[in-house]
Amino acid sequence: MRSLNLQIQNNKICLQNYTNVTFISTGSFVTCFSALNKKQEKVAIIVTDNLKEVQTRLSLSQRLSDVSGVQKYTECCQLITNPKDLVIINQHLSQVYSSNLYALIGPFYSMQFNEYTKQLNVQQKIDLFYDILVIVMELHSMGIYHMDLKPSNIMIQNGKPILIDFGQAVCDIQVDSVLNTSAYSPKHDVYSCKVIPEKFDVYCLGNILHELYTHYTLGAPVSYSKELCSKLESVVGILAGDLIIGMTKYKQDCRYSIEQCVSHPIFNSSVQDRSAIEAFHSQINYKEEQGLRVNTYSRDFSYTNLNRLTQDGSFTKLAFTDFDGVEVFSRVNSCALFFEPSYQDELDY
Numbered sequence: 001m002r003s004l005n006l007q008i009q010n011n012k013i014c015l016q017n018y019t020n021v022t023f024i025s026t027g028s029f030v031t032c033f034s035a036l037n038k039k040q041e042k043v044a045i046i047v048t049d050n051l052k053e054v055q056t057r058l059s060l061s062q063r064l065s066d067v068s069g070v071q072k073y074t075e076c077c078q079l080i081t082n083p084k085d086l087v088i089i090n091q092h093l094s095q096v097y098s099s100n101l102y103a104l105i106g107p108f109y110s111m112q113f114n115e116y117t118k119q120l121n122v123q124q125k126i127d128l129f130y131d132i133l134v135i136v137m138e139l140h141s142m143g144i145y146h147m148d149l150k151p152s153n154i155m156i157q158n159g160k161p162i163l164i165d166f167g168q169a170v171c172d173i174q175v176d177s178v179l180n181t182s183a184y185s186p187k188h189d190v191y192s193c194k195v196i197p198e199k200f201d202v203y204c205l206g207n208i209l210h211e212l213y214t215h216y217t218l219g220a221p222v223s224y225s226k227e228l229c230s231k232l233e234s235v236v237g238i239l240a241g242d243l244i245i246g247m248t249k250y251k252q253d254c255r256y257s258i259e260q261c262v263s264h265p266i267f268n269s270s271v272q273d274r275s276a277i278e279a280f281h282s283q284i285n286y287k288e289e290q291g292l293r294v295n296t297y298s299r300d301f302s303y304t305n306l307n308r309l310t311q312d313g314s315f316t317k318l319a320f321t322d323f324d325g326v327e328v329f330s331r332v333n334s335c336a337l338f339f340e341p342s343y344q345d346e347l348d349y
Contacts, residue, residue, distance in 0.1 A: 006081040006101065008088045015045070015079075015103075029053045029167060031095060034108050042108040047079065049097040053167060057104055060144065060166045067142075069135035071155075071164040073106040109155035109162055116156040117212060125212050126240075129205075130267050132161045136201055137258045139163075143171050145197030149204035150184040151211070170197050183217045184208060188250060199252040202261060206247025213240060223249040239266035242277045246286075254287040 005016040013021050018035040025032050030048040037043050048054060054076060061073045079101035081089065090097055117125055132154065139146065146153075147168040155162045175195050186203040189195050207218050213236040222228035223245050233241030243264050246256040256264070265276040280286075 001076055001078050001102075003080050004077045004103065006079040006085070006089070008085045011088075013089060018043075018045070021045070026095060027165075027167065042110075043074075044106050044108040046073075046104040046106075047097075047101060049099075049101050051100070051102065054102045054104060056169075057166060060169055061104075061106075063142065063144070064139075067135075067138055069131070069160065069162055070139070071106060071109075071162060071166070073104045075105040077103045077105065079103050109157050109164070111156040113151040113154035113156060113161070122213075126266060128161060129209055129212065130262070132163075132208075133205065133258065133262050135161065135163055136205065137262055140198055140201070140258050143173075145170050145172075145201055147197060147200060148182065148185075149201055149208065150182050151208060154208075172197065184211075186248070186252075187220075189252060196252045198258060199255045202247050202255050202258055205261070206244050206255075209240070209247070210236075210244050213244075218248055221248050221250045223254075237272075238274055238277060239264070239272055242266075242280075256284075260284050 007014050013023075013033070015021050015033075015035060018037055021033050021035045023031070024034055024044075029050045030046045030053065033045040033047065035043055035045055046057070058073060058076050061071070064070045064072060081099070081101065083099065086097065086099060086101075089095075117128065120128065136146065136149070144166075146163060146166060147170055148165060149163070153163060153165045155164055173196070175197060182204075184204045184207040186200065189200055189203065210216070210218050222232055229241065229245055232244065235241075236244065243256075243261065243266050246264075247261060249255045263280075265271070265280050
């Protein structure tokens with residue numbers, strides 16, 4: 001691992017052998033920059049003091065060297081900086097990095113998913129989403145699960161999707177806990193005892209598809225309500241509605257597998273009506289969610305009543321997300337309660 005000097009000059013971050021170092025964003029463990037290398041090529045630079053994070057990302061990059069459509073790193077470096085400059089760097093980034101800094105360097109992708117999809121029609125969005133599914137299916141076939149799929153982690157290059165940020169990726173078919181609580185993740189999975197990574201990724205992708213059609217993320221699964229399912233289908237169409245519902249079911253084992261998503265009739269059927277869905281369900285031994293009873297309360301539901309339910313042991317709080325106003329409560333006997341003060345009003349299916 002070669003070393004590069006990192007310093008502050010004229011209140012700007014300077015990195016040896018690179019120019020125009022520009023801050024992009026910061027996350028839980030890393031900070032992202034763009035810069036120009038000696039060939040005047042724009043590159044992405046990820047900086048962190050977490051050696052395990054570096055090793056994990058680099059190892060995954062090497063495993064994915066033959067996979068198209070995923071971010072790869074071309075170089076890993078140790079950054080050398082003096083204590084005075086490090087203080088200024090931490091102030092600039094609102095971070096508290098130690099003196100042991102590392103950098104992962106790779107291609108820079110300028111086109112973001114949300115920006116790109118604004119110019120697409122419905123069929124072009126479906127084609128792009130299919131390309132994303134194929135990439136994720138290949139990752140899953142290798143035992144790699146992204147666990148943080150969302151629009152900001154999908155870039156576009158020459159009209160094709162590139163998945164980035166594998167910082168939360170796992171290589172196990174079942175995990176005990178997940179850090180991801182983004183607006184695209186299944187909140188009830190995050191706080192469950194066991195998480196199935198494949199189905200976690202599938203839910204996130206289903207939420208992305210939902211947003212492509214409606215411009216909103218799902219506050220909670222709609223699969224528990226035939227009325228909401230019907231309303232969704234009336235907005236996005238029968239085939240798209242079925243795919244979204246099948247990908248975002250409350251119960252992990254009832255969600256479509258990634259292979260079933262790829263083979264969904266929305267991508268390959270000449271018949272675009274309910275008969276295509278019925279044939280597909282018959283082929284894959286479609287699972288209905290049995291034994292799941294859900295109540296949904298609107299914004300006038302009293303927090304006093306909600307607190308009483310949790311205090312007397314009727315329900316246990318599983319999740320709270322302040323970005324979409326959803327609270328999920330569950331009881332051991334498969335009964336769930338969703339408190340979603342804005343979901344139905346905002347979507348207006």
